[in-house]
Amino acid sequence: MGCDGGTIPKRHELVKGPKKVEKVDKNAELAAKWKYCAxxxxxxxxxxxxxxxxxxxxxDAIIEYLLDKSAERPNTDAVTHIRGTKDIKELNLTDNPEWQGERRSAKGDRYEDIHCGMFICPVVGLEMNGKHRFCYLQTCGCVFSDRALKEVKTEICHKCGDPFQNTDIVVLNGTKEEVEKLREKMEERRRAKAKTKKSKKSKAAESASTPSEAKDDTEVDEVRNGSLENGDESSQSDKAGSSGASRLSSSFNGGVPNLATSKRSIQEMEEKSEAFKSIFTTHSSAKRTKDQTSNWVTHTPYHF
Structure with a gap:
């Protein structure tokens, strides 16, 4: 059955053995990491x-993801740790002069180097194609090969001159162990930032509350001191008033009349001169008859 025409099936066609383990093409894996967006x-x-x-x-892909995280994308698991634009750094890359990109003609008449990278190390000249370790600096974003950072040890960037530390070096497309170490550093850095923010908020709250409390205390003290001072002043004024009254009463001796107590008219005072009495409106010279006054005058004129 099924062997018509004299065909003889082989064993591997009839008996199903164990499946072969699929192996990842290294060239395709390197190209996916270093030439395509993750x-x-x-x-x-x-x-x-x-x-x-x-x-x-x-x-642009990261910005679109941050603007709309609900949209369906092929590989959203690779960006779950990115919360905003502060979690990414724009890279300062050096172009490879041998990279032609889309301009080259793929006619098959010449050798095509699939390992040619788009960018190179500005110090050593190694191509960034996955065969060599590359790192970038979180301070300025410049990209160098690991060999350049080891051979030329410095604390200043080779390209832009900005200072950096060893903790600012991040390996690009590292192994699983390196990615785990970078994740631990990232979590520690975020915890430290959260602690500093909390401490700053607590200090700001304390600084905002302490001046108000100090003002309230000073106001209470001022009120208390003011009440005491007012009490002292009132007592002093009472004493001064009593002493002044005693002085006035003692000053008028010898039967001299007191003007504050007596309501005598100035015109009845015999000790005053006639010129002094004529100044006041109660003097006879200031009085006028009805014929001398006019009807339209609404006030009593004091001129003569």
Whole structure:
């Protein structure tokens, strides 16, 4: 049955053995990491950014993801640790002069180097194609090969001159162990930032509360001191008033009349001169008859 025409089946066609383990093509894996975006799976094009774990992305793809996280994308698990634009760094890359990109003609008449990288190390000249370790600095975003950082040891960037530390170096597309170490550093850095924010908020709250309390205390003290001072002043004024009254009473001796107590008219005072009495309106010279006054005058004129 099934062997018509004299065909003889072989053993592997009739008996199903164990499946062969699928192996990943290393060239394809390197190309996917170093030439394609880890989120959109599109070809890398400037501007290119990197996260704190060392993965490469197109900047526009990251911005679209941050604006709308609910949209369906092919590889959203690779960007769950990115919360905002502060978690990524735009890379300062050096172009490879031998890279032609889409301009080259693939006619098959010449050798095509699939390992040719788009960017190189500005110090050593190694191509960034996955065969060599590359790192970037979180301070300025410049990219160098690991060999350049080891051979030329310095605390200043080779390209832009900005200072950096060893903790600012992040490996691009590292191994699983390196990615785990970078994740631990990222979590520690975020915890430290959260602690500093909390401490700043608590200090701001304390500084905002202490001046108000101090003002309240000073106001209470001022009120208390003011009441005491007012009490002292009132007592002093009472004493001064009593002493002044006694002085006035003692000053008028010898039967001299007191003007404050007596309500005598100035015109009845015999000790005053006639010129002094004529100043006042109660003098006879200031009085006028009805014929001398006019009807339209609404006030009593005091001129003569």
């Amino acid at each position: 989120l959109s799976q599109e070809k890398l094009r400037r501007p290119i950014v990197a996260c704190e774990l060392g993965k490469l992305y197109n900047k």
